[in-house]
Amino acid sequence: MSDYAKGLEGVIANESALSDVKGLEGKLSYLGYDIDDLVDQCCFGEVCYLLLNGRLPNARELKNFQQKLRHSRDLPPQVIEFLKNAPHDASPMDVLRTGVSMLGLYDKRSKIGEPDHDALYEAAISIMARVPVIVAYYHRARMGLDLPPIRTDLSGAAHFLYLINGEEPTEAAVKTLDIAYIIHADHGMNASTFSARVTCGTLSDIYSAMTAAIGTLKGPLHGGANEGVIHMLEKIGREDKVDAFVEDCLERKKKIMGIGHRVYKVLDPRAPHLQKMAIELTEELGEPKWINMSNRIAEIMLERKGLNANVDFYSATVYYSLGIPTDLFTPIFAIARTAGWAAQILEQLRDNRLYRPLTKYVGPQETMPVPPMSER
Numbered sequence: 001m002s003d004y005a006k007g008l009e010g011v012i013a014n015e016s017a018l019s020d021v022k023g024l025e026g027k028l029s030y031l032g033y034d035i036d037d038l039v040d041q042c043c044f045g046e047v048c049y050l051l052l053n054g055r056l057p058n059a060r061e062l063k064n065f066q067q068k069l070r071h072s073r074d075l076p077p078q079v080i081e082f083l084k085n086a087p088h089d090a091s092p093m094d095v096l097r098t099g100v101s102m103l104g105l106y107d108k109r110s111k112i113g114e115p116d117h118d119a120l121y122e123a124a125i126s127i128m129a130r131v132p133v134i135v136a137y138y139h140r141a142r143m144g145l146d147l148p149p150i151r152t153d154l155s156g157a158a159h160f161l162y163l164i165n166g167e168e169p170t171e172a173a174v175k176t177l178d179i180a181y182i183i184h185a186d187h188g189m190n191a192s193t194f195s196a197r198v199t200c201g202t203l204s205d206i207y208s209a210m211t212a213a214i215g216t217l218k219g220p221l222h223g224g225a226n227e228g229v230i231h232m233l234e235k236i237g238r239e240d241k242v243d244a245f246v247e248d249c250l251e252r253k254k255k256i257m258g259i260g261h262r263v264y265k266v267l268d269p270r271a272p273h274l275q276k277m278a279i280e281l282t283e284e285l286g287e288p289k290w291i292n293m294s295n296r297i298a299e300i301m302l303e304r305k306g307l308n309a310n311v312d313f314y315s316a317t318v319y320y321s322l323g324i325p326t327d328l329f330t331p332i333f334a335i336a337r338t339a340g341w342a343a344q345i346l347e348q349l350r351d352n353r354l355y356r357p358l359t360k361y362v363g364p365q366e367t368m369p370v371p372p373m374s375e376r
């Protein structure tokens with residue numbers, strides 16, 4: 001038994017009123033609203049408003065909020081130039097990280113020091129509006145396609161799909177992505193949110209905090225797992241090969257992407273929503289093998305290790321079935337989570353205290369003389 005919490009497991013590092021992650025019950029709510037109800041009754045715009053303002057909007061407030069978001073989508077020309085010139089084989093998450101960092105150069109509100117909360121709120125909205133455009137424009141640029149002008153008549157999900165495909169999406173595709181956005185919006189002190197809080201907690205600026213969060217989300221133990229799931233399914237290839245593949249991973253102590261969670265000890269409450277959409281979409285496409293393979297992996301992992309699917313597991317099949325390129329899966333997670341990061345940064349700065357945990361020192365106890373260069 002260790003005398004410290006490796007990976008800060010179980011450590012409560014702050015208070016938050018934003019999302020309640022009930023790990024033993026498998027429940028998730030934002031500001032007191034269960035995500036099941038938010039998925040049934042709200043759109044992503046309402047959830048963004050809820051997270052940023054602490055309450056659901058009325059019709060007029062929602063309309064104004066959405067208008068504000070839709071009219072904040074334009075990117076500075078220098079960022080567009082960067083997206084056109086970035087290497088075509090770069091990871092879209094790296095491009096997004098750099099793009100968001102660049103946005104800070106062109107925003108006068110991005111300054112170090114005591115936070116101005118109104119300015120932070122405005123900057124947060126502008127980042128939320130622009131993140132999807134950075135992802136979509138880079139995708140089009142790397143494919144050698146034109147960058148369609150920004151539109152203000154489409155919702156966030158519709159606009160993103162419109163930009164990556166160059167044509168208006170179906171209502172069903174928009175609804176699917178909107179639900180995915182809602183369930184990815186916030187999740188307590190997850191690793192990327194912690195990064196954002198640590199960074200803004202030094203009174204650095206919101207762009208630095210968002211940049212840190214994006215870099216953290218990218219890793220395969222966090223948001224990057226959704227891409228790993230599709231790579232794994234493609235590698236397995238056939239339904240009758242699943243059992244042998246999983247057994248081999250277990251034997252070699254290789255992790256199965258999209259399975260397991262630090263906080264949920266039961267099924268992640270977001271997974272059933274994504275699983276349902278994945279079943280419907282793969283049926284429509286006449287390609288049930290992806291969801292069948294996923295279900296079998298989940299079944300074996302539960303039986304053999306007591307581990308459940310997490311949010312990344314079925315989202316992979318949902319995005320794949322929508323025809324979205326695999327390396328845009330984690331950027332889509334980032335698009336949705338930008339709302340949560342923004343809300344968490346604002347909350348952090350309303351009552352800030354520097355994060356500064358300790359390490360248990362395990363190096364030499366006695367100091368020693370520095371040997372001259374010739375003797376090392």
Ligand SMILES: CC(=O)SCCNC(=O)CCNC(=O)[C@H](O)C(C)(C)COP(=O)(O)OP(=O)(O)OC[C@H]1O[C@@H](n2cnc3c(N)ncnc32)[C@H](O)[C@@H]1OP(=O)(O)O
Binds near residue numbers: 007225
């Ligand atoms: C949005 C999100 O970030 S959700 C998480 C996305 N990440 C993934 O899906 C990657 C795969 N999953 C994992 O790596 C882990 O389950 C994590 C990182 C999510 C949580 O991990 P932790 O709470 O730190 O658990 P840890 O990694 O220490 O694993 C504990 C035990 O379960 C096993 N385990 C955990 N997850 C998995 C997995 N996906 N596949 C196989 N074994 C696993 C570990 O090998 C370890 O076994 P051991 O005790 O026999 O050595």
Ligand SMILES: O=C([O-])CC(=O)C(=O)O
Binds near residue numbers: 189
């Ligand atoms: O909470 C976590 O550790 C990871 C997660 O599920 C998320 O960020 O959505």
